[in-house]
Amino acid sequence: MQLLEKIKFLNHRSLLRGRVYSFVIQFLFMALVVWAVYALMISTQANLEARGVDSGFDFLDQRAGFPISVSLIEYTPDDSYGRAFLVGALNTIYTAIICIILATIIGVMMGVAQVSGNMLVAKLAEIYVEIMRNIPVLLTLLFIYGVVLARLPGVRNAIELFPGGYLSQRGIYFPQPVPLSGFGFVIASLIAAIILSIFFQRWARKKQRATGYDSPVIRVNLALLIGLPTVAYLIAGQPLDWDVPTLQGFNFQGGLTLKPEFVALVVGLSLYRGAFIAENVRAGIMAVSKGQIEAAHALGLEPGKVISRVTLPQALRVIIPATTNDYASLVKDSSLAIAIGFADIVSVGGTMIGQNGQALEVIAIWMAVYLTINLIVSVAMNAANRKYQIVER
Amino acid sequence: MANLVFIPAPDLPPPPGQVGIIRWLKLNFFKDTFSSVLTLLGLYFIFWITGPLLSWFILDAVYAGDSAACNAAEGACWSFIRAQIKLFLFGLFPRDLLWRPILAAALLAITFALTATRIIPVLAMVLCWTALVLISYWLFAGGFGLQSVPTTKWGGLMLTLMLSVIGIVTSIPLGILLALGRRSKIGLISFLSVVFIESIRGIPLVTILFMATILLPLFMAQGADLSTVFRVQIGIILFSTAYIAEVVRGGLQGIDSGQQEAADALGLSGWKSTALIILPQALANVLSPLIGRCIALLKDTALVIVVGLLDFLGIAKAAAQSALWLGFEAEAFIFCAAIYWVLCFGLSRYGRSLEQIGAAK
Numbered sequence: 148m149q150l151l152e153k154i155k156f157l158n159h160r161s162l163l164r165g166r167v168y169s170f171v172i173q174f175l176f177m178a179l180v181v182w183a184v185y186a187l188m189i190s191t192q193a194n195l196e197a198r199g200v201d202s203g204f205d206f207l208d209q210r211a212g213f214p215i216s217v218s219l220i221e222y223t224p225d226d227s228y229g230r231a232f233l234v235g236a237l238n239t240i241y242t243a244i245i246c247i248i249l250a251t252i253i254g255v256m257m258g259v260a261q262v263s264g265n266m267l268v269a270k271l272a273e274i275y276v277e278i279m280r281n282i283p284v285l286l287t288l289l290f291i292y293g294v295v296l297a298r299l300p301g302v303r304n305a306i307e308l309f310p311g312g313y314l315s316q317r318g319i320y321f322p323q324p325v326p327l328s329g330f331g332f333v334i335a336s337l338i339a340a341i342i343l344s345i346f347f348q349r350w351a352r353k354k355q356r357a358t359g360y361d362s363p364v365i366r367v368n369l370a371l372l373i374g375l376p377t378v379a380y381l382i383a384g385q386p387l388d389w390d391v392p393t394l395q396g397f398n399f400q401g402g403l404t405l406k407p408e409f410v411a412l413v414v415g416l417s418l419y420r421g422a423f424i425a426e427n428v429r430a431g432i433m434a435v436s437k438g439q440i441e442a443a444h445a446l447g448l449e450p451g452k453v454i455s456r457v458t459l460p461q462a463l464r465v466i467i468p469a470t471t472n473d474y475a476s477l478v479k480d481s482s483l484a485i486a487i488g489f490a491d492i493v494s495v496g497g498t499m500i501g502q503n504g505q506a507l508e509v510i511a512i513w514m515a516v517y518l519t520i521n522l523i524v525s526v527a528m529n530a531a532n533r534k535y536q537i538v539e540r
Numbered sequence: 541m542a543n544l545v546f547i548p549a550p551d552l553p554p555p556p557g558q559v560g561i562i563r564w565l566k567l568n569f570f571k572d573t574f575s576s577v578l579t580l581l582g583l584y585f586i587f588w589i590t591g592p593l594l595s596w597f598i599l600d601a602v603y604a605g606d607s608a609a610c611n612a613a614e615g616a617c618w619s620f621i622r623a624q625i626k627l628f629l630f631g632l633f634p635r636d637l638l639w640r641p642i643l644a645a646a647l648l649a650i651t652f653a654l655t656a657t658r659i660i661p662v663l664a665m666v667l668c669w670t671a672l673v674l675i676s677y678w679l680f681a682g683g684f685g686l687q688s689v690p691t692t693k694w695g696g697l698m699l700t701l702m703l704s705v706i707g708i709v710t711s712i713p714l715g716i717l718l719a720l721g722r723r724s725k726i727g728l729i730s731f732l733s734v735v736f737i738e739s740i741r742g743i744p745l746v747t748i749l750f751m752a753t754i755l756l757p758l759f760m761a762q763g764a765d766l767s768t769v770f771r772v773q774i775g776i777i778l779f780s781t782a783y784i785a786e787v788v789r790g791g792l793q794g795i796d797s798g799q800q801e802a803a804d805a806l807g808l809s810g811w812k813s814t815a816l817i818i819l820p821q822a823l824a825n826v827l828s829p830l831i832g833r834c835i836a837l838l839k840d841t842a843l844v845i846v847v848g849l850l851d852f853l854g855i856a857k858a859a860a861q862s863a864l865w866l867g868f869e870a871e872a873f874i875f876c877a878a879i880y881w882v883l884c885f886g887l888s889r890y891g892r893s894l895e896q897i898g899a900a901k
Contacts, residue, residue, distance in 0.1 A: 173728045180732065187759050194758045265575045266568035267582040281835070281884035282877045283842035286853055290877070293857075294870045482744035486846055493746055506754040510747065518742040 191507075200504040207232070213498055215490040217406050228499060235495030236516050242409070242491065243478045243520065246416045250477060253421030254470075258428025272425065279422035285483055287419055292411035292487045302398055311391040313399065319410055320392040321403040329386035336379035337372075344368040408489035412481070420477045427469040431462035463535045471528035475521050492516055607865050620868045621875050624859050628875065631695015631850055637687065641698045644676040648705060656890060669709050676702065691769040695850040697879065699769070703841045703851065707776040708834050714777070715784025716823075720814065722789055733785070740782035745843050748775045753847045772844050780837050787829045791822035831891030835884045842880075852876055 195202060207229035214224050219237045222230060260272035279287070297316065300306060305315035311322035344367075351362035380387070392402030435458050443457040485494035496509040556562060569579045600615025603622075610617035621628070630641050651672045654660050660668070680702065682688035694702070721733035740748065752775025753768055760766070766774075795818055803813030823830075845854035856872040859865065 169726050173726050176726075176728055190760060191758045263575075264568065264571050265578050268578050271582055271585070277885065278881065281881045281888065283839040283853065283880055285842045285845070286873060286877055286880065289853070289857065290873045294873060479744035482746040483843070485746060493744065497750065500750070500754060506750070506758070510751055510755065513747045514739065514743050517744065517747070518739070521742050
């Protein structure tokens with residue numbers, strides 16, 4: 148009895164000592180942090196005053212005064228710094244989305260090629276992956292921008308890719324579709340097709356659960372999504388015109404233009420990240436045990452079904468978490484735009500710091516934008532991940 | 541009755557399509573129509589790309605001669621690389637003092653070899669790397685009996701290696717501390733660690749380099765100054781620390797809680813159980829991802845060109861814009877890429893071999 152009491156007492160004392168210890172450490176640490184932040188603020192304040200730099204976010208309303216060559220929204224040098232930031236942020240988001248799509252396509256193709264039975268294709272894909280992964284992405288970007296694109300022919304000798312599409316030093320030119328009156332009808336039919344296909348998929352799943360019979364969901368939905376708008380387009384009398392770029396003077400006029408900076412950024416980042424995604428895809432497919440696939444064949448599933456119902460869902464469990472990180476890196480890598488003069492949010496902000504020296508504010512905005520984008524990416528990817536996680540029963 | 545003995549006929553040879561090279565070709569290249577089409581396309585691609593590459597890289601290339609000879613030739617201008625090799629490797633480092641970076645490189649190679657062959661104990665390894673950093677810094681900067689060289693003269697591959705080696709050697713201990721901090725039971729420490737790690741990981745390195753070059757002077761007391769190289773080095777260390785902390789945390793999470801309980805039962809104090817039981821196992825499990833971080837950092841240092849440093853890539857770009865050798869960007873970038881590739885690929889193979897050692901245990 149006495150022993151037990153003693154142990155209880157000792158335990159109590161050591162617990163108490165642990166708490167006091169933890170409290171003292173927290174207090175000291177807190178004091179240190181507060182002191183460090185305070186000291187930094189004082190010296191920063193003094194430095195900013197000595198340099199005559201304003202503080203606060205008022206500068207966002209002032210006239211920016213610098214041009215931006217690629218912009219999704221209307222922008223002139225007379226617009227405010229705030230609008231310039233918006234242009235930069237939109238460029239970052241736009242580039243990131245396009246790169247994510249392209250890198251995923253490249254990654255899936257190269258990853259599948261590496262595990263395909265064809266040795267030649269597998270080796271070629273492996274060479275691509277190993278080259279891209281082991282060279283700095285900035286070097287790839289500069290090479291594409293400074294060597295590949297710069298050596299394309301000038302505007303006058305532009306390479307004609309297809310009627311109306313040209314490739315030259317100054318960028319890639321595409322015909323731009325111009326909707327005429329009645330095009331809204333086509334868009335409405337597309338929306339209707341999307342809604343119908345969602346309903347059909349739900350109906351097909353219900354029927355399969357109830358009766359066991361499968362419906363050709365992909366084929367029917369494809370027919371809906373392509374067929375309905377096409378029919379609507381023909382009924383409405385083809386309400387679409389093409390604004391074809393034509394050579395006038397020193398440059399092409401009309402149509403859509405992709406600037407070389409943008410092309411280099413998108414191609415470079417997609418090729419680089421695509422190699423990493425290819426590795427994820429390869430690792431994911433390799434992780435599916437052979438017995439699973441053999442069992443699926445033994446059950447009599449068609450080869451297509453084996454891939455879509457057995458291999459893919461299990462491979463995605465490995466692929467999605469790794470690829471989430473790659474998407475986040477891709478978003479961050481888009482800041483390399485500054486090295487080739489594409490106006491993303493970092494390069495716009497860099498110009499501003501050069502003009503008014505308000506580095507603290509600009510950096511705060513950068514952090515806010517990137518953290519927000521990455522938060523969105525991770526929320527979206529986590530949702531995808533939940534769908535394929537192992538459900539413990 | 542005669543004794544009837546069954547004598548089997550000798551086996552027929554397998555059909556010609558089922559053995560040897562023909563079967564191998566069939567299995568690996570012509571399994572079905574789709575595979576055959578891919579093989580033919582691949583062969584055509586190789587055929588299509590080999591000719592021009594071969595003639596540009598080797599046959600039509602200029603190996604000796606000035607830029608005029610290069611401009612006249614169709615192929616690559618390797619004499620440009622030969623003429624500027626010192627610039628590529630050492631930047632603007634004084635030409636009569638080149639033995640210093642060369643010695644530092646030799647020391648780096650020896651330290652790496654000692655580490656990779658595992659012939660020295662861990663503690664000696666830590667000492668070696670620390671000594672390497674200090675001695676190389678002394679060799680670069682000078683002082684204490686050596687002629688001093690300003691940081692503005694540092695550049696080329698030497699600067700790239702310096703930024704990445706110091707970056708990784710410093711950020712590994714810091715990252716371990718931060719990972720322990722994140723798992724700390726003391727709420728404030730773990731909260732601040734999480735804030736640091738997640739905010740660094742959430743933003744691009746370019747912005748961190750900007751912060752380091754622009755904000756550090758603002759934070760410091762007036763009058764104090766750091767050269768750009770050091771500011772960038774600090775930025776790289778902070779960046780790398782956050783990522784290494786996450787790698788180490790992964791290792792810590794993989795350790796069975798029984799290990800901690802056993803250490804407690806043996807009466808080891810908190811620090812001792814962490815340093816002697818938990819950390820060694822955690823680090824051994826994450827050696828391969830740590831090598832991965834080294835590779836990533838080596839590639840990432842190329843971004844310092846954005847804040848105006850002339851690292852390996854920066855000097856390659858600048859060399860191709862010099863008046864004497866104008867416009868040989870392709871050669872400069874390809875040389876640069878080849879060196880980066882050899883370093884990174886070598887490191888990744890080393891990491892993979894560590895993984896196999898780990899798996900064999």
